[in-house]
Amino acid sequence: MVRELLGYLARRLVRLVLSLLAVSVITFGLLQLVPGSFAQLSDVGTTTLGNSSGGADPSGQEGAAGWLEYFRFMGGAITWDMGPTYKYPQSTVEGLIGEAFPVSLSLAVPATLLTLLVAIPVGMLAAIKKDKPADYGSIFVLTTLQALPGYLFALLLMLILAVGLGWLPVRGWAGPEYMIIPVIALAVQPTAMLARYVRSSMLEALRDDYVTAALAKGGSTRTVLIRHVLRNSLIPLVTVVGPVFASLATGTVFIEVLLGIPGLGRLFTLAARTRDMPLLMGTTLFFALILMLVNLIVDVVYGLLDPRIAHQRRLSGWRRPARPAFLVGSMHRKRSDGGSTRAGPRTASNRPDAVRVDSASSDAEVSG
Amino acid sequence: MTASFGSSATLDGVQPTAHDPQALLSVRDLRVSFAKPRGGPTATVVEGVSFDIEPGASLAVVGESGSGKTVTMRALLRLLPETASVTGQAMFGGQDLISLPDKQLRAVRGAQIGMVFQNAMSALNPTRTLKVQLTEHLRWHGITDRAHALERAIEALDRVGIPEPRKRIRMYPFQLSGGQRQRAMIAMAIVARPKLLIADEPTTALDVTIQRQVLDLLEVLRGDGISLAMITHDLGVARYLCDDVVVMRHGVVVEAATVDAFVNSPSHPYSRQLLRAAETVTALDPATSRGRTVTSTGEAGHHAAAPTGHPHQADGPGRARQEPFERTTDLVAARDLVKVFQVPGGEITAVRDVDLTIESGETVGIVGESGSGKSTLARLIARLIEPTTGALEFDGDDALTLSGQDLKAWRRRVQLVFQNPYASLLPHLTVASNVAEPLKVHRVGTPASRRARALELLELVGIPETRADQYPRQFSGGQQQRIAIARALALEPDLLVCDEPTSALDVSIQGQILDLLQRLKAEMGLSMLFITHNLAVAQRICDRIIVMANGTIVESATAADLFGAPQHPYTRELLASVLPIHGSRAVAGEPIGTAALRDEPELDLTGELVETAPGHWVRSPG
Numbered sequence: 001m002v003r004e005l006l007g008y009l010a011r012r013l014v015r016l017v018l019s020l021l022a023v024s025v026i027t028f029g030l031l032q033l034v035p036g037s038f039a040q041l042s043d044v045g046t047t048t049l050g051n052s053s054g055g056a057d058p059s060g061q062e063g064a065a066g067w068l069e070y071f072r073f074m075g076g077a078i079t080w081d082m083g084p085t086y087k088y089p090q091s092t093v094e095g096l097i098g099e100a101f102p103v104s105l106s107l108a109v110p111a112t113l114l115t116l117l118v119a120i121p122v123g124m125l126a127a128i129k130k131d132k133p134a135d136y137g138s139i140f141v142l143t144t145l146q147a148l149p150g151y152l153f154a155l156l157l158m159l160i161l162a163v164g165l166g167w168l169p170v171r172g173w174a175g176p177e178y179m180i181i182p183v184i185a186l187a188v189q190p191t192a193m194l195a196r197y198v199r200s201s202m203l204e205a206l207r208d209d210y211v212t213a214a215l216a217k218g219g220s221t222r223t224v225l226i227r228h229v230l231r232n233s234l235i236p237l238v239t240v241v242g243p244v245f246a247s248l249a250t251g252t253v254f255i256e257v258l259l260g261i262p263g264l265g266r267l268f269t270l271a272a273r274t275r276d277m278p279l280l281m282g283t284t285l286f287f288a289l290i291l292m293l294v295n296l297i298v299d300v301v302y303g304l305l306d307p308r309i310a311h312q313r314r315l316s317g318w319r320r321p322a323r324p325a326f327l328v329g330s331m332h333r334k335r336s337d338g339g340s341t342r343a344g345p346r347t348a349s350n351r352p353d354a355v356r357v358d359s360a361s362s363d364a365e366v367s368g
Numbered sequence: 369m370t371a372s373f374g375s376s377a378t379l380d381g382v383q384p385t386a387h388d389p390q391a392l393l394s395v396r397d398l399r400v401s402f403a404k405p406r407g408g409p410t411a412t413v414v415e416g417v418s419f420d421i422e423p424g425a426s427l428a429v430v431g432e433s434g435s436g437k438t439v440t441m442r443a444l445l446r447l448l449p450e451t452a453s454v455t456g457q458a459m460f461g462g463q464d465l466i467s468l469p470d471k472q473l474r475a476v477r478g479a480q481i482g483m484v485f486q487n488a489m490s491a492l493n494p495t496r497t498l499k500v501q502l503t504e505h506l507r508w509h510g511i512t513d514r515a516h517a518l519e520r521a522i523e524a525l526d527r528v529g530i531p532e533p534r535k536r537i538r539m540y541p542f543q544l545s546g547g548q549r550q551r552a553m554i555a556m557a558i559v560a561r562p563k564l565l566i567a568d569e570p571t572t573a574l575d576v577t578i579q580r581q582v583l584d585l586l587e588v589l590r591g592d593g594i595s596l597a598m599i600t601h602d603l604g605v606a607r608y609l610c611d612d613v614v615v616m617r618h619g620v621v622v623e624a625a626t627v628d629a630f631v632n633s634p635s636h637p638y639s640r641q642l643l644r645a646a647e648t649v650t651a652l653d654p655a656t657s658r659g660r661t662v663t664s665t666g667e668a669g670h671h672a673a674a675p676t677g678h679p680h681q682a683d684g685p686g687r688a689r690q691e692p693f694e695r696t697t698d699l700v701a702a703r704d705l706v707k708v709f710q711v712p713g714g715e716i717t718a719v720r721d722v723d724l725t726i727e728s729g730e731t732v733g734i735v736g737e738s739g740s741g742k743s744t745l746a747r748l749i750a751r752l753i754e755p756t757t758g759a760l761e762f763d764g765d766d767a768l769t770l771s772g773q774d775l776k777a778w779r780r781r782v783q784l785v786f787q788n789p790y791a792s793l794l795p796h797l798t799v800a801s802n803v804a805e806p807l808k809v810h811r812v813g814t815p816a817s818r819r820a821r822a823l824e825l826l827e828l829v830g831i832p833e834t835r836a837d838q839y840p841r842q843f844s845g846g847q848q849q850r851i852a853i854a855r856a857l858a859l860e861p862d863l864l865v866c867d868e869p870t871s872a873l874d875v876s877i878q879g880q881i882l883d884l885l886q887r888l889k890a891e892m893g894l895s896m897l898f899i900t901h902n903l904a905v906a907q908r909i910c911d912r913i914i915v916m917a918n919g920t921i922v923e924s925a926t927a928a929d930l931f932g933a934p935q936h937p938y939t940r941e942l943l944a945s946v947l948p949i950h951g952s953r954a955v956a957g958e959p960i961g962t963a964a965l966r967d968e969p970e971l972d973l974t975g976e977l978v979e980t981a982p983g984h985w986v987r988s989p990g
Contacts, residue, residue, distance in 0.1 A: 209490040215477065219504070
């Protein structure tokens with residue numbers, strides 16, 4: 001088991017490196033294709049962060065072969081030394097990322113925890129009270145919240161908590177009290193999405209035969225809910241929480257810019273606006289790295305939580321389980337491979353062969 | 369009570385009013401209705417059902433889909449969704465299960481009444497080990513503590529014949545084979561030693577050979593003093609295992625009798641209809657090609673009057689197969705077909721060295737259990753998938769080198785009928801358009817002529833013109849299959865490949881579809897390749913039958929030879945697994961003890977196919 005896991009991790013890491021290379025080539029290629037350059041942007045003037053140092057093209061030789069520049073950058077990136085940015089020649093790309101990432105992370109972790117803390121109970125309640133006022137009410141509220149952009153909440157919270165009541169600072173980044181408004185604002189949409197996900201996941205689990213079987217064994221509703229339903233319906237949640245966390249950890253442009261938080265999102269917008277090649281390449285690669293690492297962690301954890309997944313991977317050379325598409329797609333839940341085996345018998349008719357297909361395919365995998 | 373069924377005399381006999389004091393479970397006037405969400409009208413599913421189960425008895429609740437049998441049994445333990453409202457009484461151990469407070473009801477569930485479900489794959493929690501699922505309720509009921517619970521669970525697994533129970537109890541359900549899973553679920557139901565076991569179609573999802581094992585296990589458990597209430601649509605199963613029968617239709621008990629009385633002298637017309645529709649295997653004497661049912665002396669008297677015995681053999685096109693074949697050219701000739709599927713981490717040989725010929729006008733059946741490669745073979749013949757190696761000739765021409773327009777033209781000659789008719793019809797087209805679709809694809813005729821042809825075909829399969837513009841979902845399963853057959857016939861194919869066309873249908877509908885196929889075959893001179901797991905269906909419709917296992921041919925013979933003189937042990941085992949409806953239980957042989965269940969011997973298929981009699985090929989021992 002441990003050896004298999006290590007082999008799987010090794011294969012995934014190789015794939016991760018290849019993906020990062022692809023991302024870098026695509027990003028760089030696009031930057032080369034776009035007309036204009038950092039140097040020509042100098043006449044645009046100053047930006048919100050400091051003075052424009054403008055003027056000379058920091059890349060030195062005008063018209064040097066693009067790919068040389070690419071290799072120079074990538075050579076540095078491998079050793080976490082991406083050199084100075086065009087815009088701030090005195091600070092390095094890795095230095096800026098190193099400063100911004102902890103800021104974004106310190107928002108992402110509490111926001112994700114808050115999301116889970118609210119979404120799971122709300123989703124559960126809605127599922128158990130299906131078609132009752134509590135269900136309709138929570139679904140209405142959740143759908144509304146999901147439809148509203150997060151920065152709107154940031155503005156509302158600023159108006160109420162900071163401007164109106166004066167309890168919190170309006171904007172900036174100078175202590176824990178500055179975190180409250182952004183964390184709540186960041187958590188609203190993911191909470192709404194996750195709660196709906198938990199609800200549908202629970203409803204699906206509630207329809208499963210093993211729930212009836214557990215009740216038929218004499219379990220109380222509460223015991224069965226906790227021991228069988230909740231556990232199984234939270235497993236697929238891992239696949240959604242991972243990407244949510246990754247998206248928060250790589251910075252959220254609107255909130256950070258609006259609230260003056262020096263996180264990764266703001267850094268990225270700055271790089272994109274000024275076409276600062278090293279900074280753009282650096283942030284893009286860093287984003288890609290974070291996303292892929294989170295995906296990898298999700299897949300490993302998923303395999304540990306659901307024995308069927310690890311089993312299927314063993315057979316299939318540890319292929320990634322199908323996952324719900326990030327954010328938008330997750331409402332049309334694609335269940336993991338494991339989920340589909342469970343869905344099989346239910347959709348099938350109660351005649352021999354409908355079920356037979358399912359048991360045959362799983363039997364073929366099992367022997368041994 | 370529906371007006372169309374039963375005289376009041378019958379119903380009085382069926383509906384006792386007073387509770388039977390001796391009975392283990394005594395159900396009176398059980399009614400179940402479901403409320404539609406948002407205050408719509410309620411739908412009554414069970415309308416006044418009464419029956420008794422004596423201690424140690426076994427009762428079969430039989431009926432077709434939608435008869436309310438599952439709802440009835442679930443209502444007894446109040447396992448229905450909240451929208452259901454249940455009235456009536458169900459006395460069990462001096463308590464009325466229907467009005468019992470929740471807490472006391474929970475003490476009955478699992479501890480005194482165990483429940484077995486149709487599909488173990490879904491009734492066992494996929495993410496919990498057997499240990500958790502077999503022991504948790506022992507602790508809920510306070511029967512034993514954790515340590516003893518484990519021992520008892522291992523004992524239960526041993527009782528149901530799971531090898532190495534100490535090791536397997538730590539496994540997850542998906543790590544067991546299908547038969548083991550089913551037995552593990554039964555172990556879960558009996559580990560608390562209930563007095564009554566309610567089994568809902570416990571063998572329907574299983575292959576016939578495994579079905580026999582599970583039924584024998586249930587028989588063994590009855591010996592341990594557990595009463596049994598079994599829901600089934602298979603009269604053979606009811607006959608094999610149960611003492612009493614309750615026949616349900618439309619939520620009403622139409623007949624309640626002992627199994628013998630039910631089989632030999634059914635009193636209700638619907639019972640007679642069910643018995644007529646049930647397909648049974650008939651042992652044919654190859655010398656005379658005359659039917660002889662595998663039934664007992666008790667039935668022999670009946671059959672003396674009608675020597676053909678089997679109702680479907682008396683007349684109709686089925687009789688044609690008993691004439692000697694006229695030698696014609698082979699329509700299909702497949703040689704050494706091999707299909708290897710590449711799967712991650714290796715390959716699976718789904719079909720291995722299969723030779724197959726289908727003569728013009730012949731129906732060739734392929735029977736086998738799940739995973740035997742029969743559907744893959746059908747898809748190879750229809751060229752839906754390409755063989756890895758081998759040759760396929762159609763009407764004397766090589767069918768494997770066809771491509772482009774030639775292949776498209778060839779496809780007109782081979783059409784398919786699938787198992788699930790609804791899934792194979794386009795839901796957004798009317799049935800007439802569905803039937804006309806192949807004509808459109810092959811650009812045959814004008815829209816008007818295509819429609820005319822579609823109506824003609826629908827008429828042929830018994831769908832009136834007035835319904836031609838309705839959508840597939842508005843038809844019943846049997847009608848949908850008729851429409852699918854009409855569509856397959858639209859291009860006037862030479863070969864019709866039917867992949868389990870009746871196995872998703874109720875028995876009475878199954879008979880109608882088989883009649884239709886036989887009639888069409890005779891009228892249109894079709895050749896058929898008929899895939900089925902059901903030996904009785906194969907016997908009824910096929911001229912020649914090929915038995916497959918593990919992707920290869922085990923035995924191949926005319927229907928008469930195969931059923932009259934089966935030679936390979938696997939074929940004999942398959943035939944023995946079919947449970948006869950008529951006759952005494954002894955016919956089916958002694959129950960297989962749990963010790964015997966433990967061995968699942970590997971089938972030896974390494975030998976060569978040998979022709980033991982003209983046209984009768986058997987794989988020799990390797």
